[in-house]
Amino acid sequence: MRYSLCVFWFLTSSFGLAQFGVSDRALPNVRYSERLLLRAQSGSPGDEFLLGFTYATGAGVHQDRLQALYWYRRAANHADDRASNELGRIYAQGDGVPRDYQQALAWFRRAASNGSRAAQSNLATMYFQGLGVPPDPEAAVRLWKRAAERGSVHAESNLGFAYLTGTGTGNVDSVEAAKLFRKAAKRGFAEAQFNLGYCLEKGTGVRPNLKEAVTWYRKASLQGYVSAEVNLGLLYLKGRGLAQDLSEALRLLSQAADDGNSKAFVGLAYMYHLGQGVKRDDAIAYSWLQLAKERGQPEADSIQIATDGLSQSQIEEAHLRTENWKAAHAGQNPIDLIPQK
Numbered sequence: 001m002r003y004s005l006c007v008f009w010f011l012t013s014s015f016g017l018a019q020f021g022v023s024d025r026a027l028p029n030v031r032y033s034e035r036l037l038l039r040a041q042s043g044s045p046g047d048e049f050l051l052g053f054t055y056a057t058g059a060g061v062h063q064d065r066l067q068a069l070y071w072y073r074r075a076a077n078h079a080d081d082r083a084s085n086e087l088g089r090i091y092a093q094g095d096g097v098p099r100d101y102q103q104a105l106a107w108f109r110r111a112a113s114n115g116s117r118a119a120q121s122n123l124a125t126m127y128f129q130g131l132g133v134p135p136d137p138e139a140a141v142r143l144w145k146r147a148a149e150r151g152s153v154h155a156e157s158n159l160g161f162a163y164l165t166g167t168g169t170g171n172v173d174s175v176e177a178a179k180l181f182r183k184a185a186k187r188g189f190a191e192a193q194f195n196l197g198y199c200l201e202k203g204t205g206v207r208p209n210l211k212e213a214v215t216w217y218r219k220a221s222l223q224g225y226v227s228a229e230v231n232l233g234l235l236y237l238k239g240r241g242l243a244q245d246l247s248e249a250l251r252l253l254s255q256a257a258d259d260g261n262s263k264a265f266v267g268l269a270y271m272y273h274l275g276q277g278v279k280r281d282d283a284i285a286y287s288w289l290q291l292a293k294e295r296g297q298p299e300a301d302s303i304q305i306a307t308d309g310l311s312q313s314q315i316e317e318a319h320l321r322t323e324n325w326k327a328a329h330a331g332q333n334p335i336d337l338i339p340q341k
Contacts, residue, residue, distance in 0.1 A: 031060030040071060048075035049083045065096035076107065084111035085119040092122070092131065101132025112143070117152040120144075125158065128168065137168025148180075156184040157192040164195075164204070178205030185216060193220035194228040201231070201241075210241030221252065229256040230263050237267065237276065246277025257288070260329060262297035265289070269303055283314040287321040 030036070032054040039047035052071030055064045069090070075083035088107035091100045105126055111119030124143035127136040141162050147155035160180030166172035178199045184192030197216035200209045214235060220228035233252030236245045250271060256264035265288045271278055272285035282305050292300035307315060 030054060033060065040074075043078065045075045045078035045080040045083070048072075048078060049080045049086075052083065052086070069097070076110070079114075081111040081114050081116040081119065084108075084114075085116055085122060088119065088122055092126065101126070105132050117147040117150050117155065120147040121152050121155040121158065124155070128158070128162070137162065139168075141168035153184045153187045153189040153192070156180050156187075157189055157195065160184070160192065160195060174199075174205030176205075185219075188223075190220045190223040190225040190228070193217075193223075194225050194231075197228065197231065201235075210235070214241045226256045226259045226261045227263075229253075229259075230261055230267065233264070234267060237271070246271075250277045258329075260295075262292045262295035263299060265292035265295070266297060266299045266302065269300075273303055273305060282310060283318045284321070286310065286315070287318040287325070290318065290322045291325060 030050045030053060032051070036047055036051055036054070040051040048071050052068045052075060053059070054061050055071060056068035057063065069087075072083045072087050072090075076087055084107045088104045088111065089095070090097060090104075091107065092104035093099070105123070108119045108123040108126065112123045120143045124140040124147070126132060127143070128140035129135065141159065144152075144155040144159040144162065148159050157180065160177040162168050163173045163180065164177035178196065181192045181196040181199060185196045193216045197213045197220065198204070199206050200213035200216065202208065214232065217228045217232040217235070221232050229252045233249045233256065235241050236249035236252065238244070249267075253264045253267040253271070257268055269285040269288035269292065270276070272281050272288065274280065285303070286305050286307070289300050289303060289305065310318070
């Protein structure tokens with residue numbers, strides 16, 4: 001069987017732009033109660049929002065997205081900016097409703113005009129990515145700066161991304177980007193922790209420091225940030241910045257693959273193809289590669305498995321495994337959407 005490999009650690013996931021955040025501040029540990037229902041029914045906007053939150057998350061009550069939308073909308077119409085922002089996020093992401101960027105823009109603009117940092121940052125994301133509007137990165141950067149100055153960790157991280165790429169900032173400034181990532185990372189924001197780790201791994205805006213990169217990747221992965229799981233898994237696989245641990249590499253890449261990360265698919269294909277940490281099995285490797293290719297992952301071409309080296313039954317088994325995985329993960333969004341802290 002033939003294969004060709006690129007320098008494998010170049011497969012690491014690169015910088016990410018955080019998506020839509022939920023609130024300017026951490027939500028209390030709220031659960032549904034009759035008292036909360038009565039307060040919301042009496043017209044208290046804050047309690048209407050919290051009641052919507054309990055229905056959305058199933059906190060003490062059966063999860064009911066329609067009820068959540070009803071109470072969020074009622075709170076938003078009573079001038080609760082958290083509810084307006086949450087409605088914007090729901091429509092922007094298509095979270096239980098058909099995706100509707102115009103509705104998202106309307107709700108984000110309403111809350112942003114009232115000073116909501118989260119909504120300002122989310123509206124900036126819409127402008128930056130051209131969601132429902134022509135792309136306007138300069139307007140996005142202005143909004144992110146405004147929100148970051150008022151303490152939005154989400155805006156700090158995305159502003160770092162803008163400086164990193166020079167999009168909307170006038171010039172690339174990787175040093176400023178790394179500073180912003182570090183600032184947000186220290187405040188516990190997983191996206192920034194991952195981006196800072198990548199800066200440290202690649203020496204972008206800072207001196208390369210693999211050991212510190214591992215530290216930040218681990219912090220982000222512990223928060224469930226999938227791209228950090230991939231990069232940390234690949235470092236374990238190669239023993240870069242830490243002792244090689246194939247079992248931990250397999251665990252992290254399997255976890256990320258279960259969340260639909262296509263780079264993790266390639267990582268697992270590599271491990272099965274070469275028998276690293278697992279029994280060599282090109283049929284399993286082939287099925288992971290097929291999934292990666294279907295997701296449009298260009299790094300899938302870094303491994304070539306000759307199908308003439310597989311029996312017909314192995315090929316059929318690989319295709320069946322691929323279809324079973326897709327059926328088990330139907331409806332999964334392959335794009336990581338990061339909630340705001």
